[in-house]
Amino acid sequence: MNKNKLSLLIESTINSMDGAAKATPAPYLQTRINARLQAANEEGNSVWERVSMFLSRPGIALATLAFIIILNILLYNFSESNGSFNNTLQNLQASADDNPMSNSSALFDIENFQP
Amino acid sequence: MLNQPELIHRLKNGDPSVFTDIVTQWQNMVYNTALSIVQNETDAEDITQDVFIEVYEKAEQFRGDALLSTWIYRITINKALDLQRKKKRQKNGGLLQKIFAVNEEDEPVDFDHPGVQLDNKEKAGMLFKALKKLPENQQVAFTLHKMEGLTYQEMAEVMEISLSAAEGLMVRAKAGLKKTLEHYYSIRD
Numbered sequence: 001m002n003k004n005k006l007s008l009l010i011e012s013t014i015n016s017m018d019g020a021a022k023a024t025p026a027p028y029l030q031t032r033i034n035a036r037l038q039a040a041n042e043e044g045n046s047v048w049e050r051v052s053m054f055l056s057r058p059g060i061a062l063a064t065l066a067f068i069i070i071l072n073i074l075l076y077n078f079s080e081s082n083g084s085f086n087n088t089l090q091n092l093q094a095s096a097d098d099n100p101m102s103n104s105s106a107l108f109d110i111e112n113f114q115p
Numbered sequence: 116m117l118n119q120p121e122l123i124h125r126l127k128n129g130d131p132s133v134f135t136d137i138v139t140q141w142q143n144m145v146y147n148t149a150l151s152i153v154q155n156e157t158d159a160e161d162i163t164q165d166v167f168i169e170v171y172e173k174a175e176q177f178r179g180d181a182l183l184s185t186w187i188y189r190i191t192i193n194k195a196l197d198l199q200r201k202k203k204r205q206k207n208g209g210l211l212q213k214i215f216a217v218n219e220e221d222e223p224v225d226f227d228h229p230g231v232q233l234d235n236k237e238k239a240g241m242l243f244k245a246l247k248k249l250p251e252n253q254q255v256a257f258t259l260h261k262m263e264g265l266t267y268q269e270m271a272e273v274m275e276i277s278l279s280a281a282e283g284l285m286v287r288a289k290a291g292l293k294k295t296l297e298h299y300y301s302i303r304d
Contacts (some may be wrong), residue, residue, distance in 0.1 A: 013245075016238035017262055021230035025146040025160055030138050033167050040168070040189060073203045 119183055126174045138167050141184065144263070145191045147230075150257040152195035153202075154226035154243055162194045169194075182271060188273040192255055199251075245295040253288035259286055 054060060145166050152157035169190050177186055206222040210261055231239040252274070259265045259273060271281035 006300060009300060010293050012243050013238040013296055014261075014292055016235045016242050017231065019229070020232070020235070020239070021148050021158075021226065022143050023150055023156075023164055023229045025142055029142055029160070029163060030135060033138060033164050036168055037171060038165060040172075090277065 122178065122183065123174070123177060123179055127172075127177075134167075134171055135192055136184075137170065142167075142186050145187060146186070147260060148188065148263055149195045150228070151243075151246075152196055152254065152264045153194070154247070156229070157222045159195075162191065165194050166190050185269075185272050188259070189275075192273070196251055196255070238262060241296060241299060242292070245292050245299065249288055249291050250294045253284055253291060256281065256284035256290070257288040 055064075122133060122137070126137065136206045142163060146159055149162040149166075150156065153162065166187065166227055172185060177183070183213045226240065227236060228239055228243065246257060249257065254276060256270060259270045260267065265273065267278055267281045267285070270285075271278045273285075274281065276284070
């Protein structure tokens, strides 16, 4: 196809909707809209009903679950990286060593005072 | 016919007869705009219903600083673009779909606008196929100006952009369509 012919074809394609008739929606559109509005009104007027419906949507419920799991992982990683859990254990052990009355081996030593 | 402030006032008060008038007056406009964007009659019908339900439910929020038709156009465009994005995501979603996807150029013209005359059907089909390739704002600009017959000023108000931006969008839309159509016609021959 030569360039001039192609150019004319493209131009006529771009203008192909000029003068086209308007499409019309199927009949009873008004009836359908009214039915949907009535159903929506009957379904739930209270705020709590709407909130519970929103929260019970599968997408929202899954997103909340995923958020809680991610939050748990993040908190666990955070405590691991700071070593707070290990430090707490070490501190407890250290305090136990410093205070002989608080551990069982020290008590044993006191009770068995004879060598 | 009622003037706009009276229409809005009665709509906000839940007057059912006014709502019926609004649906009757603007259903073709909503349906045709949605149809040009989503290119599917069933989807366009669903959007039309959704638009009027939103008009009814959010009438309170309509401030009246624009024409009612402008507000209805905005709702229609947002809903049509939302659906178009959702369909694109579904289409591009699966790994298997990506692997076995048909080359887009090889896809058949799949939309047959009911208002087009027989001798223009093929060209209109090519136009709608090329329209899908445009960025959203250019697609909307072309739909409003060429299909809906809105002036640049009206189009700018609906799209909430300046007049010069609206004109620029149309220039870019036509250039984009020319490029895409040139490609389609050259691989077809």
